[in-house]
Amino acid sequence: MPIEPQSDAHVLKSRLEWGEPAFTILDVRDRSTYNDGHIMGAMAMPIEDLVDRASSSLEKSRDIYVYGAGDEQTSQAVNLLRSAGFEHVSELKGGLAAWKAIGGPTELEHHHHHH
Template sequence: MNNPLGGIIPDQPPTDPQSNVHELKSRLEWGEPAFTILDIRDRNTYNEGHIMGAMSMPMEELVDRAQSSLATSRDVYIYGETDEQTSQAAQQLRSSGFEHVSELKGGLPAWKAVGGPTEGILESRTPAGADDYNVVSRMQNHAETQQK
């Protein structure tokens, strides 16, 4: 059951095989439940910086760790070093029974380009932009980008 709050929060549309960072950011900003973000890069790279809230599941451990910790019906957004690596990892998850896997196109660089929240050793040393906490400005930027 992906929506434990029944009719309070509308059901989400099916997860697309590929997503852009705007779609994920929108889900996070609206507080939508029941999805997981997986970072498949190596542990050191993950520790340097990653999407806030993403779980580290390096490529070589991905399927085993995902099967032991996630329901196969859960919405999963996945990203790696490159879109090619992300696509390979997504295919591994789909082949092992995961039903709702979406490849996050552009990965961490695309996420940072739209002002998505990050965390990690290097990220903590980078000050937030002036408009990072201005929700109105971010929503206007998001709407303009969606129109392009």
């Protein structure tokens, strides 16, 4: 089943909970925003480096869920990936806020941890 061009946070959360391995989550916001908290397991690929980094590290056939600072940045990133030849790319609607709203797991970069 190809993934939808746009995905609801619930769809992604259920895939994570089922432990489906064959997908990647990309955070295209700037690095410092990513460091302040992101979806568990998401890779940081700021939009200006996105195509270069994705092309060198991800298979074109992989399922990729993308979120940015807002829906506009998210759809821009998805369009960049599609034109670079990635076929299975989905916009995560609502991004991190929608993810947090349904209790999806997030993580911080380790050097920000204060105990």
